[in-house]
Amino acid sequence: MAKICMNETCQSTTTFEWKKGWGLKSGGFAILCYKCGSSYENSVYCETFHGKESGWRDCKLCGKRIHCGCIASKYLHEYLDFGGVGCISCAKSLETRPIRPIQSSYNLFPQIPNDDVPNGFSPLTANNISGLRSSFFENTMGGNNTMGGNSIDQRKLMKLSKSPDTKEVAHFPQSQRTECNASNEKIKREEMTGFSDLLQRSARSSIFAKPENSGPILGPKDMYESLSRRFTNFPLGTPLDTPNPLLSSPSGVVEGREQNKTPPFQQGQRTRHILPKPPKTGPTIGSEANNATVSQTRVARPPAEGRGRHQLLPRYWPRITDQELQQISGDLNSTVVPLFEKVLSASDAGRIGRLVLPKACAEAYFPPISSSEGLPIIIQDVKGKEWTFQFRFWPNNNSRMYVLEGVTPCIQNMQLQAGDTVIFSRIDPGGKLVIGFRKSSNSDMQDSQTSSLNNGAPSEETSHGANENPATDGGGTNEESLQRPLLIPEKKRSRNIGSKSKRLRMHSEDAMELRLTWAEAQELLRPPPSVRPTIVMIEDQEFEEYDEPPVFGKRTMFTARASGEQEQWAQCDSCSKWRRLPVDVLLPPKWTCVDNVWDSSRSSCSAPDEKSPKELESLLGIGKEVKKRRIRESPTLTEEPEPSGLDALATAAVLGDDAVDAEDPSAETTTKHPRHRSGCTCIVCIQPPSGKGRHKSTCICNVCLTVRRRFKTLMLRRKKREAEIADTRGKEPVLPTEDDSEPVITSEEDRRRNRVPNDGGGESSNGGLDLNCDPNREDDMVVEAAGLSMTGLIHAANFPVHLKENGNGKSDVGPCLLLQAAGESEDCPPDEGHGCVSSLVEEKEKDGDEGN
DNA sequence: AGCTTGCATGTAACG
């Protein structure tokens, strides 16, 4: 079926081909001129014939084949008054009524702008397109060259005016009437919505229109650009949601009363809705709209066939650059038709390997499937590799849920993750599906989305594999500015990337590492600068509340000297040397030797290390594999060499001063409590660093007084216990002493008392405190804990909660211990199961008080 | 036990 190329400068009569691919829904087709390369695909989706295997029907009058769902077919068929459809020629010959002159700018043929629309359109592209249109129609009409552009418009108008009014419909059998009405309404509705879609899209895409005409080759892209320019020339402010009764309102079709009341021109004026709504789209819309100003992204190319009832949501409109198109097409003889795109959800990118397809997209661009088993589909990636997916659906709420199964290899091959975007395109001729992608700029989805939204910076680094060229021909417009994503509610922007935190779950190994370092990150939290906390009292406890989120400070190491004195060490960001700091110093995220105002001799990177590397490594536990080893060996984060202030407290509470004085970095506690883990968000653990500088050794606050009082009780109890031990010494074969480096354990009781590691007590090794142990069995242990010094206890308690330590992931224990040691057992109620020392202390204190 | 599969359900967007 030879056609004449619509390209005026080509007008080849022999090189057109109808291309009918399965990506072309409902008998759609694409036209390709092999001479000039112009490609025109069916752009007006005809829902009337949707589902028909063939897009062709027979004219009821002459039997001529009528195509639907294509550029031409809109004008190749008419709904006949007596039912059915007829070819345009027959319909015209039957037409007896005068054509209502609708001068509306509403263009039934939005893909081919109408020069006759009196809206002050610039003729910039009209000449080209009108010529194309003319020749196209002349040829698609079977060589009837008598039909010029006006004729086409007349036909359009005729088609519009052919909407059967009530009288006419009333003569039909009910079935036909219904069908006819439905058909007309459907078409009109889809045209209307398609138009509004186009308006919205064009408002955005206009910013990408090339300033110069693209020359004789006018492909779909150029057509859309031209359209964009044209449609953005619409006067603004006319609401679209005031439908033209002739065009879209059912009342206009069925009731028909209002049709003639309004002058057609006014109808047209009314119909126009130029100012699109702010895009209620997913995050990529907004972000990419911003990016579009610099990335030449072709925003929102209208989905060709995905119209009608299942018109695509804006978030699925493909945005693609020329480079990407070219990369996909690979050669000049093929045309890439972007179909739709989708931001990968967590489940899409997960291991299940199921990519949920938007229903409208699936039904528009994928082959129709009747059984849930679906069909295998071969989709080519941008590298040319072909992937076979299973395209299928599930019944869902009287609807369907379309999925592509088996996408995991492809997703992984493209190294995509949740938040990235896959773009489905079609290569014409051939109808081959292509899957491209666009990576989110940030592996963290939220960051990427919000950052791009906030500052308008490019959020996409690659698309379809590569898009490195900044925009050269794009430019912001007023329309574009109107579309700024700032107008988009955050709630809607966040769609598709997981408004729920659970959508952000990551299950990769990387994520595991992130989880492990979460505790470390928590330790770096600092109160927001220049923000005064609000002190709230919760069960007689003071808690600081900050309106601003905490900030990250520089990670430091805490060590304990032989004297029990705590030290803080920080590593210079410049020279990586470790500098000793006062223990109560909070460092900013960036810190160098120059900032070391506490030690002038080492306030320069040129100053040598205070300790030898070996000493430092031993002291601070720094080494290459420390972190990895920690992750690898201890999923519970129990192995940590450096005692922190709170760790020292815990250690001291168990082992007494000797444990601290030993300056054994391996003295450690455990965080292995089931309810009080790293990242715990309970009121205790979220308490910001509140203790800083508050509790001096001379402090007489209630907390410190309570600590002292309780410690006194502990000491008394210890003496009492020692007396008991002395009494029973003769009965026990071996008794552990404080001086015994390797106490001989004679019973499980004593083993527990002395916290000597048993066979299975990894967490309790080295005298650590196992918070998981049964509190009821800890009594004696706590009694033994009375061996610590008051100063050590107070000193340890003085450490701010979040400064307590050294990045060993034990932040969860610290606050609990500190508060509990300070006598605030209420903060770790038994039902919370914190198993805190303090609660044990409390118990024993009671006992002791009673005993005393 | 881990994986796959099919369906159910909750939620957000849309009309």
Add this chain to the structure above:
DNA sequence: GTTACATGCAAGCTG
């Protein structure tokens, strides 16, 4: 209120 869709979940399957 309806629809679309992300994801949970249980039953079945497989090694």
